[in-house]
Amino acid sequence: MPEQPGRRPLPHLRHPQSHDMIAAVLHTPQFQPARYQCFDLKPLSGALGAEITGTRLDQLDERLVSEIEAALADHLVLAFRDIDLSPESQVALARRLGNVIEWPYATPMADYPELTELVSGPRDVNNFGGSWHTDSSTFENPPKYTLLYCVDCPSVGGDTSFANQYLAWDTLPEDVKTDLEGLRLVHSTKRGFGDHSRATGSASATTTPVSVPTQHENLVSVHPVARTHPVTGKKALYVNSGFSSQFEGWSEEESQPLRDALGAHGAIPEFTCRVTWRPGTLLIWDNRCALHYAHNDYRGQNRTMRRAVVEGERPI
Ligand SMILES: [Fe+2]
Numbered sequence: 001m002p003e004q005p006g007r008r009p010l011p012h013l014r015h016p017q018s019h020d021m022i023a024a025v026l027h028t029p030q031f032q033p034a035r036y037q038c039f040d041l042k043p044l045s046g047a048l049g050a051e052i053t054g055t056r057l058d059q060l061d062e063r064l065v066s067e068i069e070a071a072l073a074d075h076l077v078l079a080f081r082d083i084d085l086s087p088e089s090q091v092a093l094a095r096r097l098g099n100v101i102e103w104p105y106a107t108p109m110a111d112y113p114e115l116t117e118l119v120s121g122p123r124d125v126n127n128f129g130g131s132w133h134t135d136s137s138t139f140e141n142p143p144k145y146t147l148l149y150c151v152d153c154p155s156v157g158g159d160t161s162f163a164n165q166y167l168a169w170d171t172l173p174e175d176v177k178t179d180l181e182g183l184r185l186v187h188s189t190k191r192g193f194g195d196h197s198r199a200t201g202s203a204s205a206t207t208t209p210v211s212v213p214t215q216h217e218n219l220v221s222v223h224p225v226a227r228t229h230p231v232t233g234k235k236a237l238y239v240n241s242g243f244s245s246q247f248e249g250w251s252e253e254e255s256q257p258l259r260d261a262l263g264a265h266g267a268i269p270e271f272t273c274r275v276t277w278r279p280g281t282l283l284i285w286d287n288r289c290a291l292h293y294a295h296n297d298y299r300g301q302n303r304t305m306r307r308a309v310v311e312g313e314r315p316i
Helices: 019-024 062-075 087-097 165-170 174-180 189-196 252-266
Strands: 040-043 050-053 077-080 116-120 143-152 160-164 184-188 220-224 226-228 235-237 244-247 272-275 282-286 290-294 303-311
Touching (some): 077 272, 087 143, 087 303, 189 244, 282 290
Antiparallel strands (some): 040 050, 116 303, 143 303, 184 244
């Protein structure tokens, strides 16, 4: 690509990355988890994620909420098992974690404007979130936390995988990290939800219809390629491949090779954990430093999830 005056060249990312580099960086809290007074915690992989047992979420005292926030900062994804979470309790927990925002792309649950029920039915071909992504990065202040509760799921299939984007950033070659400093990505609703637009009329892909309101059809936000987490102070790769159209100042065509390479780098298996759902499981994850991927391997089955999202900060 010819270099133009005033435009610096995009960095080249060698892929696949060296396994030495990937193995050299550990996410320490997975190996040295803190002890908590309100629950038991068991890490799910070397990269991220923890399973939480021994607590209820319908009585929220200060210590429990602060321990949940501390465990999220360390492990990025928490799986609470065998809890009976009412819609009221889910909203109450989400509110304790921050400002709960409505998701404008589906009709909220009756009587619960802060909750969305995501239903996959036996005739569905597509699922919700079936690609590596973070939630709603097209917003100026994208959600920091997603709280997803399993009401019903198949006996097998429909797992969700997560990927630690601190590890993704830390394992990039130093020269690439230097070149990425200050680079920003354009996150576009049209790219992420283009086929759900009301204008194109294909809103019936899932049992819970997803459709983009007219005022959101051209929603675009520009965020840094690497963002600094406001709680941990650590840098995380922030490339949402499904929603990121191009680097700021570059065409989509020019941007595609690096965008795709960074997207693939962020999903290296060593950076991931995988959660198998069962009814009564609540997952909370941090969209500022983790990607997620909903496995679409349960054709013909029913799956019902209930979701709340908590607003985050403008990425910096
Ligand atoms: Fe998602």
